[in-house]
Amino acid sequence: MQVLKFGGTSVGSTQAIEQVCSIVAAYKRKGNMAIVVSAMSGITDKLIQCGQLAGQGQEQYKVLLQEIEAKHLDTIRGLFPITVQSGLLSQVKKQLNQLESLCDGIFQVEELSKRSLDKIMSFGELLSSWLVAEKLKHSGLSATWKDSRELIATDAQFGHALVDFDITDHQITSYFQHQQSEYVVLPGFISATIDKETTTLGRGGSDYTAAIVAAAMDANVLEIWTDVSGMMTADPRLVPQAIAIPRISYEEAMELSHFGAKVIYPPTIQPVMNRRIPIWIKNTFAPDDYGTLIQDNGEKAFPVTGISGIQKIALLTLEGSGMVGIPGFSKRLFDALLREKVNVILITQSSSEHSITVGIHESDMLKAKAVVDSEFAQEIHDKRIEPLIVEKDLCIVAVVGDNMKNHHGMSGKFFGALGRNAINVRAIAQGSTEKNISAVINKSDVRKALNVMHEAFFESEAKQLNVFVAGTGNVGGKLLEQLQLQQQYLLDELGLQVRIIAISNSRKMRFSESGLNLQHWKEELAAGDSMDLARFAQKVQAMNLRNSVFVDNTASDEVAGLYATFLQHGISVVTCNKIACSADYANYKKLKDLARKFNASFLFETNVGAGLPVINTLNDMVRSGDKIQTIQAVLSGSLNFIFNHFVNGANFREVVKAAQDEGYTEPDPRIDLSGKDVMRKILILARESGAILEMEDIRNNSFLPDDCLNAKDVPAFYEQLDVHAAHFQQLLQAAAGKGERLKFVAQYDNGLASVGLQSIGPAHPLYHLEGKDNIVLFTTNRYSAQPLIVKGAGAGADVTASGIFADIIRTVR
Structure with a gap:
C-alpha cells in the first residue's frame, strides 16, 4: 500500500489541486493508495478566528465565513466543468451552513470551548479532501472519500487528542481490507472519540494522520508532499545558501523537527519509525526533485546533517545557595511546571547545584513564573533561593547529526563560529547521544547565527x-x-x-x-x-x-x-x-x-606607510617577544618629495608649490610642513611598540618660522615663504656643506619620540631615499647590529588602497 499526504499549499488553489491529481494519476499503484489531505492554506487560521470572534460576541466572524465560502466555491468553479458544478456547490454550501449554525450558537452563548473549536476546525480538512476526491473521480479514477473520524479513535483531550492505537489500527485495517476503490481520500488532522465527538491531533496533525494510516497498513513508504523539495540544511528563508538533505535518519529528522524544522513534525515520525517505514518528503510543485528520504542511518557527506532553531524562547533560572546538596529541588521545579502544562524545551544545570535553568516557550513565561515562585515561596522568604529569574527575547539554535559523535571538535567549531561573530551564548545543552548541540542566544542574532553555523559546517569551499x-x-x-x-x-x-x-x-x-x-x-x-x-x-x-x-x-x-x-x-x-x-x-x-x-x-x-607592511612587521616582532629599542623613519611622502627637490639653486617656495600642484601635499601645504601628520604616525608606531604616549609627549622640532605657520591663508603662507627664503637656503647650505641631505625624520627611542628636519650623511640608509618613498628602521634586541628596514612607496591612492585591501582579507585569515 502507498500513503501520500498533501499539505495546505498543495491544495491551496485550483492549479495546485490539479497538480495533486496529476501526481496521483501518474503513480504505478501497488494495492490501495491512501491520500491524506490538509485544509486549503489559510483556511484553518480563518476557522480558528471565526470561533474566537463568535465566542467574544463579535459579528465579524460572519465576514470570515463569507471568505471561506467564496474560497471553496471559486475553487469548484475553477476545477469542474459548469455541467457538474451545481451539485458540488450545493454539497459545499450544505457543509458551510452547518459551520455557520455552529458559530451562531457560539455567538449566542459567547463561549468557545475546546470541543467546539475542534468541531469548527474540522471543516477545513473535510471540505478540501472531499473536493480532491471529487476531482479524482471526475478524472476517471476509482476514488472514494472516507471520513477519518470513522477510522482514528482518540481520547477526549480536545485540541490535542491522544490516539488509541489498538482501536485505530483495527478500524483502519478492517476498512481497507474491504475497500474496492483504488484511491481513498482522507481528511487529515481530524479524529473522534468512541462517542463520535470530533477531536483534532494537534500541530502537524495531517502528517500524523498519514503516519497512523501508513503504520496500520504497513505501507511501503509514506510520502509527505509539501511546497519545498525536502528538508534543508537550514531554513532557506534565513539561510539562502541552504541545500537539500537527500537522506536523513529518523532520529535526525526528529531532532531537527523538535528544534523548529517545520517540514515535518515529531509525532509524525514515531508510528512509521516503529515499523521502519521510510518517509519521503517531496515537492508538489517540483515533483521531479528528489526530496528527502527519511530512513535508517546511512553514509553522510558531513558530520552535521542540519541546523535549526526555535524562536520566542524564555529562560527560567532557579538559583540560590539553599539548593546545594539538597535533593528534590529539580523535581519540585518540574512538577510545578507540569501542573501548568508548561513544556520544557531545554535543561541545563550548574555542576555546583547552585542553579538550574530551563528553556520554555515565551508564551508560557508568566504562568511559569507565578507557579514556580508559589512552589518555592517559603525558600524565597527565607532567602535560601532567589525568586525565579526570567529572561525573554531569546531563541535556541542547534546543530544535529548522527555522525557528530564520531568527529572531534564539533563543539569547538560550533561555539568558535558563534564567538568569532560576537554572538553571546546564554545557555548550552548537548544530548547524551551527542546527536545535537544546542545554545540559547538573543533572538536578534538568530539569522546571523544560523548563517555562521551553516558556513562553518557546510560551506568549506567559500x-x-x-x-x-x-x-x-x-x-x-x-x-x-x-x-x-x-x-x-x-x-x-x-x-x-x-x-x-x-x-x-x-x-x-x-x-x-x-x-x-x-x-x-x-x-x-x-x-x-x-x-x-x-x-x-x-x-x-x-x-x-x-x-x-x-x-x-x-x-x-x-x-x-x-x-x-x-x-x-x-x-x-x-x-x-x-x-x-x-x-x-x-x-x-x-x-x-x-x-x-x-x-x-x-x-x-x-x-603608517600607506601599503608598506610597517605595522604588521612591528606587531610580528613584538608578539614574538622582541623588544623595540629605537625607530627612525621618514614617514611623509610629500616632505620627502619636497626635500629631494630642494637642492642647490632651488627656491623653497617653488618646490613646495610644485609638490602641491602634483597633488603630493594637502591643499594647505602647512598641514604637511608642520609635521603634525608625521607626529601622528610615530605616535602610532610607539604605541604599537608598547609605549604609553600622548600627542603632546612628542617633541616637534619645526623648521618653519612662526610667520609661515600662522599666515592667515595659503596665499599669505606662500608670501611668507618668500620672506623667509634666506632661512631655508641657510638650512640647505648647512647640510650641503657637510655633504649631507635634508630629511624630515621621525624618531622613537626607548619611550621618547620626536619629529624634525635633520641633516643626513651618505652612510645612513635615509640618505638615499628618493621621490616620495617612505622608510622605517627598526632597531630591536634581535636586530641590534643592523636595523630591520622597511622601504617603499609610502603615498598614493593605489598603494594605500592595496594596504586596506590586505587588511580586509586579514580579518578572516
Whole structure:
C-alpha cells in the first residue's frame, strides 16, 4: 500500500489541486493508495478566528465565513466543468451552513470551548479532501472519500487528542481490507472519540494522520508532499545558501523537527519509525526533485546533517545557595511546571547545584513564573533561593547529526563560529547521544547565527565576507576598483566571497543585502539615500551579517567615532584614518580592548606607510617577544618629495608649490610642513611598540618660522615663504656643506619620540631615499647590529588602497 499526504499549499488553489491529481494519476499503484489531505492554506487560521470572534460576541466572524465560502466555491468553479458544478456547490454550501449554525450558537452563548473549536476546525480538512476526491473521480479514477473520524479513535483531550492505537489500527485495517476503490481520500488532522465527538491531533496533525494510516497498513513508504523539495540544511528563508538533505535518519529528522524544522513534525515520525517505514518528503510543485528520504542511518557527506532553531524562547533560572546538596529541588521545579502544562524545551544545570535553568516557550513565561515562585515561596522568604529569574527575547539554535559523535571538535567549531561573530551564548545543552548541540542566544542574532553555523559546517569551499565602505574619494575609489577586479580570484584561490553590502560618501549611501555590483558602483551610489552617518551605522548593526567589516577611507573624526560601536557588535574595523589611533591613549586602548573582547579585528596598517607592511612587521616582532629599542623613519611622502627637490639653486617656495600642484601635499601645504601628520604616525608606531604616549609627549622640532605657520591663508603662507627664503637656503647650505641631505625624520627611542628636519650623511640608509618613498628602521634586541628596514612607496591612492585591501582579507585569515 502507498500513503501520500498533501499539505495546505498543495491544495491551496485550483492549479495546485490539479497538480495533486496529476501526481496521483501518474503513480504505478501497488494495492490501495491512501491520500491524506490538509485544509486549503489559510483556511484553518480563518476557522480558528471565526470561533474566537463568535465566542467574544463579535459579528465579524460572519465576514470570515463569507471568505471561506467564496474560497471553496471559486475553487469548484475553477476545477469542474459548469455541467457538474451545481451539485458540488450545493454539497459545499450544505457543509458551510452547518459551520455557520455552529458559530451562531457560539455567538449566542459567547463561549468557545475546546470541543467546539475542534468541531469548527474540522471543516477545513473535510471540505478540501472531499473536493480532491471529487476531482479524482471526475478524472476517471476509482476514488472514494472516507471520513477519518470513522477510522482514528482518540481520547477526549480536545485540541490535542491522544490516539488509541489498538482501536485505530483495527478500524483502519478492517476498512481497507474491504475497500474496492483504488484511491481513498482522507481528511487529515481530524479524529473522534468512541462517542463520535470530533477531536483534532494537534500541530502537524495531517502528517500524523498519514503516519497512523501508513503504520496500520504497513505501507511501503509514506510520502509527505509539501511546497519545498525536502528538508534543508537550514531554513532557506534565513539561510539562502541552504541545500537539500537527500537522506536523513529518523532520529535526525526528529531532532531537527523538535528544534523548529517545520517540514515535518515529531509525532509524525514515531508510528512509521516503529515499523521502519521510510518517509519521503517531496515537492508538489517540483515533483521531479528528489526530496528527502527519511530512513535508517546511512553514509553522510558531513558530520552535521542540519541546523535549526526555535524562536520566542524564555529562560527560567532557579538559583540560590539553599539548593546545594539538597535533593528534590529539580523535581519540585518540574512538577510545578507540569501542573501548568508548561513544556520544557531545554535543561541545563550548574555542576555546583547552585542553579538550574530551563528553556520554555515565551508564551508560557508568566504562568511559569507565578507557579514556580508559589512552589518555592517559603525558600524565597527565607532567602535560601532567589525568586525565579526570567529572561525573554531569546531563541535556541542547534546543530544535529548522527555522525557528530564520531568527529572531534564539533563543539569547538560550533561555539568558535558563534564567538568569532560576537554572538553571546546564554545557555548550552548537548544530548547524551551527542546527536545535537544546542545554545540559547538573543533572538536578534538568530539569522546571523544560523548563517555562521551553516558556513562553518557546510560551506568549506567559500567563506562570505560582508564589507561596508565609507569614503569613495581617491583611496576609496581605487579600493572598490581593486575589489571588483579581484573578486573572482578571491573566490577561486582563497575560497572567499567578498560582498560589498554598503557604500557611502559625504552625500549619499547605498545598501544592498545581496551585495552591490562593483562594475556600476558609482551609479548605484548616485541612486542611494542621502547620507546620514547615524542612520548608516544603525543599519550596519541592524543587518547583523556574519563576518562583517567596516572600512573607513575618510579622514573624518565623526566616522572614527563609530569604531567603538562597531567593534562592540563584533564588526571588524579596517581604516586608513589616523584620527582614532592618534587620539587620546585611553581611546586607542579602548578600541584595541574592544577588538579583543568581541573577537573583531581592528586593523590600520595604512595609518603608517600607506601599503608598506610597517605595522604588521612591528606587531610580528613584538608578539614574538622582541623588544623595540629605537625607530627612525621618514614617514611623509610629500616632505620627502619636497626635500629631494630642494637642492642647490632651488627656491623653497617653488618646490613646495610644485609638490602641491602634483597633488603630493594637502591643499594647505602647512598641514604637511608642520609635521603634525608625521607626529601622528610615530605616535602610532610607539604605541604599537608598547609605549604609553600622548600627542603632546612628542617633541616637534619645526623648521618653519612662526610667520609661515600662522599666515592667515595659503596665499599669505606662500608670501611668507618668500620672506623667509634666506632661512631655508641657510638650512640647505648647512647640510650641503657637510655633504649631507635634508630629511624630515621621525624618531622613537626607548619611550621618547620626536619629529624634525635633520641633516643626513651618505652612510645612513635615509640618505638615499628618493621621490616620495617612505622608510622605517627598526632597531630591536634581535636586530641590534643592523636595523630591520622597511622601504617603499609610502603615498598614493593605489598603494594605500592595496594596504586596506590586505587588511580586509586579514580579518578572516
